[in-house]
Amino acid sequence: EVLVLESGGDLVQPGGSLRLSCVASGFSFKDYAMGWVRQAPGKGLEWVSSISFSGREVFYADSVKGRFTMSRDNSKYTLYLQMHNLRAEDTAVYFCAKIGLASANFNYWGQGTLVTVSS
């Protein structure tokens, strides 16, 4: 069974930093691109970042470019999202998701981890 499990969400002050992790299981992690999608409370979905299977290519939404860094450790089946200079508008549930080979879209999602940016 394919599973992805996020962790690391917390309450952080504006300007602070936080690292999210996503541990995957049930598939050959090193063969799949992955991504992060977030959802502010009561709002829609927003794509944050995607990473190739090797980790050599990483793409970001303009809203997080220069502040967030996505990476992966294929030996640990783990995805990371390092977030710096956090703003109130970064408050959201952050979902980690696997990108399917055939669909090129997010076909397995975690349950999400909540990041709250507030003083």
Add this chain to the structure above:
Amino acid sequence: DIQMTQSPSTLSASVGDRVTITCRASQSISDWLAWYQQKPGKAPELLIYRASSLEGGVPSRFSGSGFGTEFTLTISSLQPDDFATYYCQHYNSYSRTFGQGTKLEIK
């Protein structure tokens, strides 16, 4: 940047109805469009990719169509489990953009 606009924002319908949700792109995106369903408190689920390809395990009452700038998601006969929020999403090799969502409510 490409913008994705869904209509309507909210749709009221009854079990058994045929419903259609529209998604428009601000410029041509070929058929690089996906649809997701999200229920409250849950992660989204992929329904359709490449505008009209059904993801494995998704019921055949869901279908997608369109090309260029206008796309539709159709549910042929609404079931109780289908009341949820639906999102379209443009994708390419380096970015993804979601529509604002359409909430499908029970009439």
